[in-house]
Amino acid sequence: MNYPEEAYQKIKNSLPNDVCLVAVSKTQPIESIKKLYEIGVRDFGENKVQELSQKAPMMPKDTRWHMIGHLQRNKVKQVLPLVHLIHSVDSSRLYKELLKESEKQQIVVGILFQIHLAQEESKYGFAPEAFREFIQKEVLFDHPYIKPRGLMGMASLTEDNAQIESEFAMLKQLFEETKPEAGAGWKTLSMGMSQDYGIALNQGSTMLRIGSQIFGSRQY
Numbered sequence: 001m002n003y004p005e006e007a008y009q010k011i012k013n014s015l016p017n018d019v020c021l022v023a024v025s026k027t028q029p030i031e032s033i034k035k036l037y038e039i040g041v042r043d044f045g046e047n048k049v050q051e052l053s054q055k056a057p058m059m060p061k062d063t064r065w066h067m068i069g070h071l072q073r074n075k076v077k078q079v080l081p082l083v084h085l086i087h088s089v090d091s092s093r094l095y096k097e098l099l100k101e102s103e104k105q106q107i108v109v110g111i112l113f114q115i116h117l118a119q120e121e122s123k124y125g126f127a128p129e130a131f132r133e134f135i136q137k138e139v140l141f142d143h144p145y146i147k148p149r150g151l152m153g154m155a156s157l158t159e160d161n162a163q164i165e166s167e168f169a170m171l172k173q174l175f176e177e178t179k180p181e182a183g184a185g186w187k188t189l190s191m192g193m194s195q196d197y198g199i200a201l202n203q204g205s206t207m208l209r210i211g212s213q214i215f216g217s218r219q220y
C-alpha cells in the first residue's frame with residue numbers, strides 16, 4: 001500500500017458521498033499532510049494543541065483542522081483561531097470556557113460533545129446520562145459563536161465486534177434523541193477509527209477519524 005495518498009483514496013472511494021473522512025495526522029510530518037492536500041483533502045485531525053499550532057501556519061488557509069483530543073481550558077484561547085471543528089467538548093466547564101473565549105475573539109466554531117462509550121475508564125467524555133442532564137440545564141443551540149453540531153465517541157479497544165456495535169448504537173440513539181431540540185445544525189456523528197470504522201458506518205456514522213490506515217503506523 002502506498003501511503004498516504006493511495007490509502008486515503010481507497011478508503012474514500014468505499015464511503016458514501018455524505019460521510020466526511022478526517023485524516024488524523026497527529027505525529028505525521030507536514031510533508032505527508034501536504035501530499036494529501038494536493039489530492040484535494042482538506043479535513044485533518046490533530047489531538048494536541050501544541051502540534052496543531054505548529055502545523056497550521058504551514059498549511060493553506062482553507063485547511064480544515066479538527067481538534068480531536070482532550071482540550072484543556074487554558075488552551076482554548078490558542079486553539080480557537082485555528083480550528084474548524086472541536087470534537088472533544090467533554091465537560092460543562094470546557095463548554096463554558098468556549099462560550100466565553102469565542103465571544104471575546106468573535107470567532108464562530110463548530111463543536112461536538114464527546115460522549116464516554118468505552119468500558120475503559122481512561123477515556124474522556126460525558127456519561128450518556130450526564131449529557132442528558134446537561135442539555136436539559138443549558139441553553140445550547142442559539143449561541144452566536146459556539147455552534148453544537150453533534151456527538152463524538154470512541155468505542156472500547158476490543159476484538160469483540162458486538163460490544164463495539166452496541167456502543168456505537170448507543171451513541172447514535174443519543175444523537176437522534178437530541179435532534180428535536182438541537183435543530184437543523186445537528187448533523188454530525190463522529191465515530192469510527194482505523195479498526196472499527198466499518199462497524200461505525202453501519203451504525204450511522206457521518207464522520208470518520210482515521211489515522212494509521214491512511215498514513216501507516218504513527219511516527220512517535
Ligand SMILES: *Cc1c(COP(=O)(O)O)cnc(C)c1O
Pocket residue numbers: 024026047068069154193194195209210211212213
Ligand atoms: C488517534 C486518534 C484517531 C485515529 O486513530 P487510528 O486508529 O490511527 O485510526 C481517532 N480519534 C482520536 C480521538 C484519536 O486520538
